[in-house]
Each structure stands twice: as C-alpha cells, then as structure tokens.
Amino acid sequence: MRDTWLDLVHGGCCVGCGRAGRSLCRDCAATLPARGRPARPTPCPAGLVACSTAGEYDGLLRAMVLAHKEHAVLALAAPLGGCLAAAVEPFLDAGPGAPVRTLLVPVPSPRAVVRGRGHDPVLRLARRAAGRLRRGPAGGAVVVAPLLTTRLPVADQAGLDSGARRRNREGTLAVRPRSRAALARAGVPVRVLVVDDVLTTGATVREAQRALEVSGVPVAGVATVAATRRRLLGRAE
Numbered sequence: 479m480r481d482t483w484l485d486l487v488h489g490g491c492c493v494g495c496g497r498a499g500r501s502l503c504r505d506c507a508a509t510l511p512a513r514g515r516p517a518r519p520t521p522c523p524a525g526l527v528a529c530s531t532a533g534e535y536d537g538l539l540r541a542m543v544l545a546h547k548e549h550a551v552l553a554l555a556a557p558l559g560g561c562l563a564a565a566v567e568p569f570l571d572a573g574p575g576a577p578v579r580t581l582l583v584p585v586p587s588p589r590a591v592v593r594g595r596g597h598d599p600v601l602r603l604a605r606r607a608a609g610r611l612r613r614g615p616a617g618g619a620v621v622v623a624p625l626l627t628t629r630l631p632v633a634d635q636a637g638l639d640s641g642a643r644r645r646n647r648e649g650t651l652a653v654r655p656r657s658r659a660a661l662a663r664a665g666v667p668v669r670v671l672v673v674d675d676v677l678t679t680g681a682t683v684r685e686a687q688r689a690l691e692v693s694g695v696p697v698a699g700v701a702t703v704a705a706t707r708r709r710l711l712g713r714a715e
Contacts, residue, residue, distance in 0.1 A: 493538070493551070494506035494509075500553065501545070502542065507557055512564055513532075513567075514530040514532060514566065515531060516528070516529065516530060519678070519679050526683070526684050527687060527700060528569075528698075529683070529700040530565045530566070530568050530702075531677055531703070531704055532562065533703075535676050536704075540704065543675050546602075550597055552597070559606020560607070561704070562603050562604065562702070562703050563606075563608075563610040563611050565701040566580070566611060569669065577666075577667075580611075580621070580670075581623040581669065581671065582607060582620065582621070582623065583623050583624070583625050583626060583670055583671065583672050584601045584626075584673050584674070585626065586601070586624065586626050586628055587599070601622070601624060603673070605622050623661070623670075625654060625657045625690065625695065626651050626690070627654050628650060629650060650685060651685050652689050653690060653693040653695065658693050658694070669698045670696060671700065671701050672690070672699075674700070675703045676705065677700070677702040677704070
C-alpha cells in the first residue's frame with residue numbers, strides 16, 4: 479500500500495523501461511527469469527555448497543534489487559520473490575519419499591542497516607518466495623526460518639576484493655540460540671537453504687553457511703535472486 483500511495487502522489491514509473499505507472503510494467507515482468515541456474519563464485523570460498531540463482535545481476539534484475547533494497551520500492555518484493563523462488567526450486571525434491579520441510583534462511587542485514595533502510599529486504603524476499611513455493615507442488619513444506627543474527631559489525635564491502643570480503647565477513651554471523659533449540663525440537667527432516675539477494679564473491683553466504691554448520695545445522699545449498707556475471711555457470715558467451 480505504501481508503494482502504491484507513493485506512486486499515486488509522486489508519480490511512479492517502471493524501473494526497467496521507465497514507462498509511467500507501476501514499478502514494474504507487465505512487459506518487463508514478462509522478461510524475468512522463471513528457472514534457477516547454477517552459479518559459482520570465482521574464486522570460490524573453500525567448502526561452499528551448491529549455489530543457484532535466477533539470473534545475472536545486470537539490467538532489469540539489478541535495477542529491481544537496488545530499488546527494492548535501497549529505496550524501499552516494496553511493490554518489487556513480489557516479482558523479486560518469484561525470482562528467488564525460481565532459484566530455490568532446483569533444490570526441492572521432486573520424487574517420492576518421506577516429506578522434507580525446506581527452511582529458507584535469509585542472510586541478515588546489520589541492525590543499523592535495517593533501521594536506515596526501514597526494512598530487511600532479504601527477509602521480505604524470502605517470505606515472498608516461500609509464499610510462492612507453497613502454492614506449488616511443495617505445498618506447505620517451505621517456510622522462512624530467520625535463524626541467523628549479526629554478532630559483529632560489518633564494514634561496507636563496496637570495492638573490496640574476494641579476500642578482503644571474506645576477512646570482513648568472518649565470524650560476523652551466529653545462530654539464534656532459541657531458534658536452534660526450536661529446530662532441534664521439531665523432530666522432522668529439514669533441508670536448509672541460505673538465501674540472499676545477490677551472489678558476488680560468495681563471502682557472505684559462506685559465512686552464513688559456517689555459522690549454521692558450527693551450530694549443527696547442515697546447509698544443503700544457497701539460492702539468490704541474481705549473481706554477478708562471472709559467477710554464472712553454463713552461460714552462453
């Protein structure tokens with residue numbers, strides 16, 4: 479509602495083509511990726527699990543991610559959540575067997591960043607993705623589990639190379655004790671996926687994976703809305 483109101487009062491336009499009206503026009507929405515694809519940072523952090531992404535962090539996807547994250551264009555949460563859902567789908571079991579609950583664990587933003595932006599963009603996208611997936615074959619077996627919290631400050635990573643990003647992220651995340659205890663009491667098989675908006679060097683998602691695994695929570699994979707160009711696998715040159 480907030481985003482719609484701003485569009486009505488101040489005038490809005492599509493982040494993709496600039497057409498007046500909604501934040502994402504139907505023509506641009508129709509070009510969004512509908513399938514996840516493998517991605518891998520280069521160089522890759524040691525031990526990083528399999529990664530899937532919806533598309534390249536460029537053009538429309540980049541404009542959408544930045545508008546949603548930095549300018550709180552909340553109307554973009556639904557289409558971006560759909561892209562994240564597409565990246566999650568390759569990890570979901572399609573065959574018979576015991577039902578497995580999939581937990582989407584969003585990479586948390588530092589509290590100060592959340593306050594400054596007025597929202598937690600990755601948490602919002604994870605919730606939208608889970609909602610989209612629950613309407614499909616996965617049913618109610620996909621839920622958002624905000625297990626992680628920041629425990630140390632993180633410096634701005636803009637301009638840092640892969641090694642500097644890794645050192646900047648080391649030890650900055652931890653599992654919430656109450657969340658870990660609740661997970662242990664659940665008593666049902668779970669598949670844990672770390673989710674984020676953009677895969678760059680892999681330092682952030684690898685830190686999330688580390689924090690979960692040292693707390694006894696195995697991580698099955700990483701899913702992101704987008705990945706920077708050299709992270710995509712199988713990309714046509």
